[in-house]
Amino acid sequence: MIHARGLVQTFTTGRGKQTKEVRAVDGVDLDIAEGEVVGFLGPNGAGKTTTLRMLTTLLRPTSGTATVNGYDVLTQSVQVRRSIGYVSQAGSTFSQALAGDEVSDHGQLYGMSRRDAVARGKQLFDDLQLDGLWDRMPKNMSGGQKRRLDIVMGLIHDPTLVFLDEPTTGLDPQARANLWEHIARLRTERGATVFLTTHYLDEADALSDRILIIDNGRIVAADTPDNLKSQVSGDLVRLEFADAAHVPNVATALGDIGSDVVVDGAAVSARVRGSARIVPGLLRDLEARGATLDSIEIVKPTLDDVFLTLTGRSLRDETSTPDTAQPDKEIA
């Protein structure tokens, strides 16, 4: 479905002597099979959108090659564009037209009859909870409604390969959940291939068969979410005691069975592989020594831990998470 070799994109910024070259994408290889949902993760400025723009023929690669749906992005850009759906970060609606007209015109641009475009558009409005908004102008919609309208535009011609650039940014939790369901159904019901960029680690984890992590224009990891997480050195085990006097002994014991031991007052944490097997024995041992536990927490590795292990930085520090995302305000 998508094959790329050595994709590079450089931009020149500044003027005169201040000119600087930015290597936004620095030699990306990709192989995405039919029916896969692939999540493209990376911090701000890592090169996600630039890669997507090259694959969707909106930007000519500085070097490298790619085929999308069997068409060459350099020599068959029209065929590439006709065969894919693309939902950009910026959106694709004009604020002055009626939403339904935009959707049906868009479908007709892809060769659909007006009747088919209207029927499919109305079905998508229904699926994406936009019912009642067919005759409304996008400028009078909330941010979340506009985002869902962008997605209808990207799906109107029923593409089997869909590129989604941060599809749920700005959506409230309910709208996000609804869109997740829709993305999952694109694959299960239509056998579509989906390539999506996202800042949300939980979204990538929940939706993707495979995750690609890009950092500084290079792919630093490509695997299933589970395989990626198994590269992190174990679960995070945190034990808190009523009496801090036990902490040094516990820290030593955790150091023997795990790594990354951190002492914080009366609490001690460490990464422990196979914690479900190891921790019960440790607890029995501690109890025998009279160490009374106040609380215990075991957290499975997340994709953020994967990124931290790979790059030494946290994705979470650099990107907005669902907790901090602004829900869209509905317009009455």
Ligand SMILES: Nc1ncnc2c1ncn2[C@@H]1O[C@H](COP(=O)(O)OP(=O)(O)OP(=O)(O)O)[C@@H](O)[C@H]1O
């Ligand atoms: N038209 C441009 N001119 C100059 N630099 C650009 C241009 N477009 C992107 N860049 C730079 O290329 C790098 C990659 O940008 P890109 O938008 O691909 O990142 P991203 O991973 O999609 O980021 P985000 O998550 O913030 O959308 C960044 O350093 C960005 O500033």
